Amino acid sequence: MKIGILASLLYYKYQSFINNFFYELGCEIISSGETNKRILDDGVKYCVDEACLPIKVFHGHVYSLRKKSDMIFIPRIMRLHKNEFICPKFCGLPEMIKNSIPDLPPMIQDTLYADSKDGLKNWAFSIGEKITNDKIKIENAFSISLKKQIESKKGIKDKNYKINVALAGHPYNIYDDFLNMNVVKKLNRLNVGVMTEEKLNEEYINRQVLKLYKKPFWTFARYTYGFTSYLAENKLVDGIVYISSFACGIDSVVIELIKDRIGSFPFLILKIDEHTGEAGFDTRIEAFADMLERRKAIEDNISASW
Amino acid sequence: MKITFPHLGNVCFAAKALFNELGIECVVPPPNNKEALEIGTLYSPEEICLPFKIMIGNYIKSIEEGADTIIITGSCGPCRFGEYCELQMNILKKLNKKVDFIVMDVPSDIGIKEMFSRIGKISHSSSKSKKEKIKALYKALKIINMIDDIEADAHYIAGYEKNTGEAKRFLNKCKRDAINSKSADEMINILTEYKRKINSVEIDKQKKPLKIAIIGEIYTIIEPFSNFYIEDKLMDYGVSTKRTLSPSWWVKNTALSPLRINSLDIKKASKEYLPLCIGGHARECIGEAVIAKNEGFDGAIQIFPMGCMPEIVSKAILPTVSKDLNMPIMSLIVDEMTGEAGYLTRIEAFIDLLERRRKSVLFRS
Numbered sequence: 001m002k003i004g005i006l007a008s009l010l011y012y013k014y015q016s017f018i019n020n021f022f023y024e025l026g027c028e029i030i031s032s033g034e035t036n037k038r039i040l041d042d043g044v045k046y047c048v049d050e051a052c053l054p055i056k057v058f059h060g061h062v063y064s065l066r067k068k069s070d071m072i073f074i075p076r077i078m079r080l081h082k083n084e085f086i087c088p089k090f091c092g093l094p095e096m097i098k099n100s101i102p103d104l105p106p107m108i109q110d111t112l113y114a115d116s117k118d119g120l121k122n123w124a125f126s127i128g129e130k131i132t133n134d135k136i137k138i139e140n141a142f143s144i145s146l147k148k149q150i151e152s153k154k155g156i157k158d159k160n161y162k163i164n165v166a167l168a169g170h171p172y173n174i175y176d177d178f179l180n181m182n183v184v185k186k187l188n189r190l191n192v193g194v195m196t197e198e199k200l201n202e203e204y205i206n207r208q209v210l211k212l213y214k215k216p217f218w219t220f221a222r223y224t225y226g227f228t229s230y231l232a233e234n235k236l237v238d239g240i241v242y243i244s245s246f247a248c249g250i251d252s253v254v255i256e257l258i259k260d261r262i263g264s265f266p267f268l269i270l271k272i273d274e275h276t277g278e279a280g281f282d283t284r285i286e287a288f289a290d291m292l293e294r295r296k297a298i299e300d301n302i303s304a305s306w
Numbered sequence: 307m308k309i310t311f312p313h314l315g316n317v318c319f320a321a322k323a324l325f326n327e328l329g330i331e332c333v334v335p336p337p338n339n340k341e342a343l344e345i346g347t348l349y350s351p352e353e354i355c356l357p358f359k360i361m362i363g364n365y366i367k368s369i370e371e372g373a374d375t376i377i378i379t380g381s382c383g384p385c386r387f388g389e390y391c392e393l394q395m396n397i398l399k400k401l402n403k404k405v406d407f408i409v410m411d412v413p414s415d416i417g418i419k420e421m422f423s424r425i426g427k428i429s430h431s432s433s434k435s436k437k438e439k440i441k442a443l444y445k446a447l448k449i450i451n452m453i454d455d456i457e458a459d460a461h462y463i464a465g466y467e468k469n470t471g472e473a474k475r476f477l478n479k480c481k482r483d484a485i486n487s488k489s490a491d492e493m494i495n496i497l498t499e500y501k502r503k504i505n506s507v508e509i510d511k512q513k514k515p516l517k518i519a520i521i522g523e524i525y526t527i528i529e530p531f532s533n534f535y536i537e538d539k540l541m542d543y544g545v546s547t548k549r550t551l552s553p554s555w556w557v558k559n560t561a562l563s564p565l566r567i568n569s570l571d572i573k574k575a576s577k578e579y580l581p582l583c584i585g586g587h588a589r590e591c592i593g594e595a596v597i598a599k600n601e602g603f604d605g606a607i608q609i610f611p612m613g614c615m616p617e618i619v620s621k622a623i624l625p626t627v628s629k630d631l632n633m634p635i636m637s638l639i640v641d642e643m644t645g646e647a648g649y650l651t652r653i654e655a656f657i658d659l660l661e662r663r664r665k666s667v668l669f670r671s
Contacts, residue, residue: 047622048618048621048622050612050613050618050621050639051618051622076582078582083415085384085585086384087384087615088384088385088584088585088586088588088615088616088619089615089618089619091384091582091584091585092580092582092584092588092616092619092620092622092623095579095580095619095622095623096619096622096623098626099579099623099625099626100622111582212392213391213392213395214380214388214389214391214392214409216389217383217384217388217389218384221389246353247353247612247613248353249355249385249386249614249615250386251353252351252352252353252354252355252386252613253351253354253386253389253393255351256351256354256393256396257392257393257396260396
């Protein structure tokens with residue numbers, strides 16, 4: 001059986017699990033591959049206009065696979081941690097796809113509550129049963145892929161750079177090099193090292209969040225807020241670069257919370273949408289890198305707002 | 307303690323009556339207007355949704371009148387509304403406004419103890435006895451139910467009335483009189499009086515007016531300023547409208563939700579299209595569209611603020627609903643930049659379209 005796997009959204013975080021699970025079940029995996037101009041254009045064409053860029057691109061990925069696979073894997077991910085959500089659009093993703101793109105093959109759209117191991121296991125079994133009747137095979141596939149997921153090393157932490165920045169944002173904005181126009185390479189070329197949230201121990205992140213009046217109920221919000229505020233307060237990096245897609249509801253809140261916490265610490269927000277021009281993007285990154293360099297040169301670190 | 311609260315449609319009637327009865331001073335912010343929106347836009351984050359901005363405008367106007375405590379409801383759902391309190395506290399702190407926030411979260415998220423301590427903050431500053439407090443709450447609930455009923459009746463009757471504009475006139479007068487009343491009992495009397503008046507408006511049963519359901523995000527459909535008074539406009543055109551979401555519906559829905567017996571009809575109707583709650587009122591939006599068709603409505607108008615996450619999902623689903631049910635549905639998106647003229651044109655065009663779908667175009671006098 002050919003399973004269509006979409007290299008978009010949370011795939012960037014859980015690709016080891018997804019790929020290994022279907023491989024062990026004996027499926028042929030058809031990946032939609034890296035995002036390209038065509039996928040983006042198809043996404044913009046079929047998706048509802050008001051959605052954010054990652055959701056539009058996801059539509060494009062689905063469209064590119066619709067003739068190539070027997071089944072498409074579009075899980076409805078409700079939550080990843082206890083008492084937290086991801087984003088309403090993730091919860092309604094199968095419905096959005098179903099009602100926007102015509103002539104789709106059957107979808108695997110089981111609802112996932114990954115806040116307990118049982119929840120995850122039940123979910124994996126309900127998917128596995130659609131493919132094979134062999135329970136032991138599913139059990140094996142599940143444990144192997146879970147192990148591989150836990151072992152997989154993700155995140156970026158550059159060494160040997162004089163200036164370092166924290167690269168924050170949702171994983172699918174950071175790791176999709178087409179959407180963010182190779183921001184990591186661009187920063188590296190300007191002699192700026194990058195660190196992402198996966199490289200910071202989760203304990204530090206959770207401790208930062210305790211200082212808020214209300215614990216953020218979005219997983220992305222907790223990670224990004226904890227990560228950036230910890231690094232800024234402890235001066236572990238020289239600046240923060242936040243990649244945010246236009247009209248992202250979560251970012252509109254998190255960015256304000258971060259700004260409030262870090263004060264005048266250098267903070268660059270890069271908004272991306274389907275119209276983003278690369279030249280303006282480059283200029284902003286270069287200006288930010290220049291600013292960090294000059295700050296470093298002045299010993300007493302006078303704030304940029306002076 | 308001088309309490310204030312953000313506007314949400316008819317909530318101000320019940321809130322005013324409640325705090326009057328409890329003997330707590332309260333400031334009702336001036337009705338939502340351009341000024342409130344301008345103040346809100348100035349201080350709010352750029353990309354946050356419209357309700358947030360108008361609410362900030364409400365707070366600042368109330369603080370100017372001496373309010374020092376703000377009450378808002380909270381939520382821990384996936385919608386942005388749950389984070390409002392934190393951002394709003396930060397904004398007011400930066401503006402050097404000394405105010406207390408009392409956030410009414412559901413007990414399942416903050417714990418029952420914290421919930422009682424937050425309610426305690428309000429009830430301690432009231433000198434009334436326990437019995438009187440419960441009575442006050444009862445009266446407030448009665449008021450919110452009555453005013454929502456009157457409003458719904460007026461919106462529906464507007465399509466059938468013999469003398470055009472009568473229902474609207476009564477509704478406006480009713481609101482004006484009610485907010486100026488001195489006590490809860492007086493307000494209830496006024497409302498009873500107007501309920502009778504509106505129900506005795508002369509109607510023409512032969513008329514077959516267009517019927518439109520208003521669906522979408524709760525704040526923008528309940529708060530008339532944020533949707534450019536769409537219901538008033540439709541009343542002027544002689545269109546009957548129905549809107550299920552209202553403050554009284556919200557109270558009932560929230561009270562019943564722990565038992566999972568809230569809005570069963572909506573859940574059932576939306577099952578085919580959106581079987582799960584995804585936050586906000588996306589499921590309600592879909593369900594209401596289906597129910598409206600079953601009740602013989604001609605069309606539905608969905609309204610939501612720019613960037614509203616749950617409603618974007620329902621907007622993606624509504625075209626299929628519309629096709630399956632053979633009922634036109636229009637989506638209107640509002641934010642602080644919405645121009646009224648273009649907005650009006652779209653409403654008028656939609657009404658024209660609905661009229662032409664009927665066999666005779668010339669039924670309206």
